[in-house]
Amino acid sequence: MAARRALSATAEIVALHVSPVHAYEGRPSDGPRPDPEPVSRDHVVVRAGLGLVGDRYFNRAAHRRAAVTVFAVEALDDITDDLGLAAVPSPLVVRRNIVLRGFAVDRLARHDVFSLDSGDGPVRFEAHRPANPCAWMDAVIAPGAFKALRGRGGVRCVPLDDGLLRPGPVALVT
Known part of the structure; x- marks a missing residue:
């Protein structure tokens, strides 16, 4: 079996989302629960094996291998054309924690490890399973x-390091 070659690139963190509550519960026809409008954070605190501080999945045993979701914003660019939308939807409506531009997130395989460094040191993540979209979309x-x-719904990951991430350019290593 051939070893996979490391890839080093510059990408961009477009949005960071941490939510203490689950807004998409019940039937989509009833609309989202009254959760504050999703807001991109100016930073997130990552804890190894636990997730993002303040997020609804932080330190939840059932979500340890899926505590952080990573999404490629290019998927929204594509569906804007596919669906004939007037504007690209906000990257926050998909409610993924880390929204990237310039990295094919959905190509990650189970157990692939990648790191993101937005200036405060690298934070490694291990991919575990697809973050499939739901009917709420x-x-x-x-x-x-x-x-x-x-x-194209992203990937669920477990953080391997403690760290801090911020929107903007990010050094990415797989």
Whole structure:
């Protein structure tokens, strides 16, 4: 078996999202629960094996290998054209924790390790499984978004290091 070659690149953290509550519960036809409008954070604190401080999945045993979700914003660019939308949806509506530009997140395989360094030191993550989109995408983006995002919903990860991430340019190593 051939060893995989390390890739080093510059990408961008477009948005960081931490939410203490789960806004997409119940039936999409009823609309999201009254959760504050998603807001991109100016930084997130990452804890190894636990997730993002303040997030609803932080230190939850059932979510240890899926505590952090990473998403490629290019998927929203693509579905904007596919669905004929007037504007690209906010990257926060998909409610993924880390939204990147310039990295094909959905190509990560189970147990792939990658690091992000936005200036405060590298933080490593291990990919575990796809972050499949849900039917809520049809309600919060547009009809057809759920289907259009299949295979492009991001990946669920476990953080391997403590650290800090900020929006903006990020050094990325796989």
